[in-house]
Amino acid sequence: MQSGSRAQYDEMLDPGGAVRPAYEGFRNWYDAQDATWLKRQDSEAERFFRRTGITFNVYGDDAAEERLIPFDMIPRIITANEWRKLSRGIEQRVRALNAFLHDLYHRQEIVRSGRLPERLLRNNDAFLPQMAGFTPPGDVYTHVVGIDLVRTGPDEFMVLEDNARTPSGVSYMLENRETMMAMFPELFSRVAVRPVSDYPRRLARSLAACAPSCASQRPVVAVLTPGIYNSAYFEHAFLADQMGAELVEGSDLRVVDGRIAMRTTTGYRPVDVIYRRVDDEYLDPLSFNKDSALGVAGIMDVYRAGKVTIANAPGTGIADDKAIYSFMPEIVEFYTGEKPILNNVPTWRCSEPDALAYVLDNLHELVVKEVHGSGGYGMLIGPTSSKGEIARFAKKLRARPENYIAQPTLSLSTVPIFTKAGLAPRHVDLRPFVLVSPGGIDITPGGLTRVALKKGSLVVNSSQGGGTKDSWVLED
């Protein structure tokens, strides 16, 4: 999708072409570097990533089974002040998300009060009746959350999407920083950047704090992966490695004496916390998809008996639903009693007749998304679609309006990328990673910046040609 005609916000340069304060330190350094040397470093970066094996598998792309997400070496920089406000907003939103999930699976006060239509839960696959009336250990639903933010102005960050199910990408946040520090060590001695490298340790601590009461003094944490053919396998292995946790597959686990146990070389050993990177429907063939070989038969019974922690809790995916998303401002206010600090992107719910009429009239300038979709699939990007595509989409929309929401084509902020011809602005988003435990909410400074590498493009998804950048939050 292309950016509209509205003026877009460049994070490095102000409209007069002067470098903004956040980027001053970086630009002073950058301008003093030899261009040929920078180009060489740029091509070195790719080799570095291939060697480390940081690849992701693209679904439906056989020829390129393992592909690299392109890395751009110009950092995305956020000032301490900007971050302070952002993290307050993120914390508020994540607190509300957890309270909301608890309520949905208990008394549903928000539905009773009339703030959320009951139909959003009915016939929604992401809402799991198996979770009703059950409180997970520590009352934590979303142990790890990724909040996708876009920026449209100096003080305007908006939430594009909540990822309460299984946000991925944190390994890129960590490896991007490692790569930058390996390539440009002197840069980090000149600009004080808040570190991200202790994320795995914080994740391990946060997960352990959510262990069930039967867990030992040092809870056993395992990362559950679908296996080496999963697109995010590298990340699963990376996190397990960094946390010192076991990396398990469904076939390693079974129920033994009412607990989940993993098959070690010396027999079955209990596991207390499972950081699962397997979707709800594959988690337990007895409770969900009976053909799943990725999960553990009977894990839901063990879970409901309080003998294991599953992170994130099953059924949190309901919060990723884009129709639910459109109610987030109300949800935040309902559970925190405060005005939301971070706004949503304006959203039309096509289930509402007035909104649908507006959307149908303005398809050429809107982005329309499926409420259950993710990763940029199954959506219409009005401004770059042909008349035929729009007409076909309109038909689908009329047939099942409740399946869609629409948003304006935002003018996302830009950050420069490194090109052979020098720096060039490209659109970005930001996914900060948030850990939740009974001890509190912990936000790693920065997150993953995704960047649309094509000039003018607004699609940052790695599955569709997006890249990533190291994201800096400056020290005070």
Next chain:
Amino acid sequence: MLGRSANGIYWMTRYLERAENTARLLEVGFRMALTRGPQAASEEWRSVLVTIGQDKAYRERFDDYTGAQVFNFILRGPDNPASVLCMLDNARSNARTVRTGLTREAWEATNEAWMQLRDLLARPVREGNLGEVISAIRGQTTQVRGAMDGTMLRNEVFNFARLGTFIERADNTARILDVKYYVLLPSLSWVGSSLDNAQWETVLRSVAGDRAYRWLNAGRLDPRGIAQFLILDGRFPRSLAFAYEKLASNMAGLARQYGGETQAHALLQAARAKLQQATIDRVIERGLHEFITEFIADTGRINQAIAAEYRFIE
């Protein structure tokens, strides 16, 4: 440690060892082709295929044993699931499943080996670059071993890695002997002929033992000495005795960490005792071929016992 991870690291090192040993065999075949007539070369290529158990699969596709055809089949054969390329693929896949058990350097060396060799083997190998390919396989697999040796904790993970290496090596050396045993048998009519010398040297070269053997024996080649060297000399890193000593020390490591021995320990001890008590005279008297066959079977049983005792699979 997970049983599946133990299985993964065990097979990772088995496949790497197998790739390396296969490269050595190809080197010998190639040398034969360069120094002997086409008849001897063709016979040697067949023998290479038999040694690695691929002769049947090869003959299903080809009628004759010509160099480029054979080494391309073995290295990268498009429908050869046991090609060196597949071995490397398997090694890397297994390494990926045990990514958390490997150090970063060990993983990167494995990944690098796979990338380099995959590129080298992307096109058919010509006689002109076979040498380069072989030395790359040897070099890359050695790098992985070096990275593991230099960076990995000496714990169960390392023990399983070494068990994989030495089960494979014991098996490979034994198979070379099994195919070539007749060369090493006393034969009045052949003794001293230049053909014998070349054959004996081939056996030594197949396990990179030619130089070591000559150094120990002041350059004299004799079949009994060669058999003794490859089977019983505990100083030579590709001998059967050496491989079994390494198996024993790594199995002892597991017993220490897990607080007890298993059926696999018992089997290894019994098979190792046979080696320790053997002398080359008695081996040849009782039958070199029978001895080797029994050794291969013993090694196979130890392999199965390790997999079962340490719960490699459900």
